[in-house]
Amino acid sequence: QTVVTQEPSFSVSPGGTVTLTCGLSSGSVSTSSYPSWYQQTPGQAPRTLIYNTNTRSSGVPDRFSGSILGNKAALTITGARAVDESDYYCVLYMDSGIWVFGGGTKLTVL
Amino acid sequence: QVQLVESGGGVVQPGRSLRLSCAASGFTFSSYGMHWVRQAPGKGLEWVAVISYDGSDKYYADSVRGRFTISRGNSKNTLYLQINSLRPEDTAVYYCAKAARTVTTPLQYWGQGTLVTVSS
Numbered sequence: 139q140t141v142v143t144q145e146p147s148f149s150v151s152p153g154g155t156v157t158l159t160c161g162l163s164s165g166s167v168s169t170s171s172y173p174s175w176y177q178q179t180p181g182q183a184p185r186t187l188i189y190n191t192n193t194r195s196s197g198v199p200d201r202f203s204g205s206i207l208g209n210k211a212a213l214t215i216t217g218a219r220a221v222d223e224s225d226y227y228c229v230l231y232m233d234s235g236i237w238v239f240g241g242g243t244k245l246t247v248l
Numbered sequence: 249q250v251q252l253v254e255s256g257g258g259v260v261q262p263g264r265s266l267r268l269s270c271a272a273s274g275f276t277f278s279s280y281g282m283h284w285v286r287q288a289p290g291k292g293l294e295w296v297a298v299i300s301y302d303g304s305d306k307y308y309a310d311s312v313r314g315r316f317t318i319s320r321g322n323s324k325n326t327l328y329l330q331i332n333s334l335r336p337e338d339t340a341v342y343y344c345a346k347a348a349r350t351v352t353t354p355l356q357y358w359g360q361g362t363l364v365t366v367s368s
Contacts, residue, residue, distance in 0.1 A: 139310070174354035176293070183343060183361055184285075184293065189354040227293050235307030235351050237283070237295040 140164055142230050144240035150218045150247055158243050159210040160228030166209035171230040173211030175204060178225045178242075187226075188213060215245075223247045250274040252344050252359030259365045260334050270327040270344030270359055278302070278322040281347035283355050284329045286340035296342075297329065298351045305351055334366045 141163040150156035160173055167173055174189040186195040188204035191211065201216045211230070215222055228240045256268040270282070284296040297308045297318040306318050317330040327344050341363050345355035 172352070172354050176355075178293075183358045186354075186356055186358070189348055189356055195356065225292075229293075229295065229354060231352060231354070235298060235305065236309070237298065237354075239285075239293045239295055242292040 140232060140238065142228065142238045142240040144226075144228060144243045146241065147244045147246070150215070150245065152218060152220060152247055154218050155214065155216045156218055156245065157207070158213045158215075158226055158228075158245070159207065160212070160230065160240050161210040162230070167206065167211045167230060169206065171211070171232075173204065173206075174229050175202075175211075175213045176227045176229070177222075178227065184227065218247050220247050250346060250357040252346065252357060254342060254344055254359045254362035257342065257362030257364045259367060261368050262334055262336060262366055264334055265330065265332045266334060266364060268329040268331070268342055268344075268362060268364070270329075272325045272327065272344075272346070275346065277320075277325040280349060281351040281353065282318075282320060282327045283345040283347060284316075284318060284327075285343045285345060285355065285358075286338075287343070287361075288337070288340040291340075294340075298347065299327070300351050307351060331364070334364075336366050338364060339366045340364060 143161045175187045176184040178184045192204040251273045283298045299318045319328045341361040343361045346357040348356045
């Protein structure tokens with residue numbers, strides 16, 4: 139079974155830029171996987187940041203952007219802020235109606 | 249604005265059944281696919297199931313296929329998840345989410361979740 143891979147953790151300095159990635163254990167991520175990104179803080183429901191590779195959800199600051207980098211989907215945060223310290227999840231469409239989440243990346247801003 | 253409110257969670261004994269509901273408002277419910285996602289305590293998100301706008305297409309994660317049934321009542325603007333033969337590993341917060349459009353489009357809006365605890 140294909141696994142969706144994410145970095146378990148990442149650290150960025152305030153004001154810095156960080157790129158989180160979302161890959162497949164076998165194969166490449168493309169726009170046909172409709173990669174999407176979600177932010178979650180402890181005790182809260184997930185919040186949609188980016189869907190369909192690079193469409194920013196309503197109200198999401200433009201410091202968040204999505205793209206395909208090589209064979210992975212990517213979420214880039216430009217000018218990271220303390221409030222961005224959260225868990226980030228990607229989800230990919232696997233075909234035949236099936237979706238799979240990655241294991242999530244815990245982002246620390248310090 | 250889009251609102252999704254889950255209900256039906258609680259403490260349930262292993263082997264019993266439970267039906268979760270998700271009341272939708274703020275959009276034309278009958279025009280959109282809808283997802284269920286769960287999150288076990290301290291774990292990541294797990295996609296569970298998706299249903300098409302008219303209920304004709306349903307897809308499930310391998311981990312729940314055969315025990316979970318997703319359905320919808322478009323006249324009531326409500327999404328459902330029937331869970332049978334509950335197991336301790338089904339303990340999780342269950343979220344409903346609106347798709348961007350069809351079953352092949354991503355999760356766009358989320359509810360606040362309902363907690364299911366399976367314990368004797």
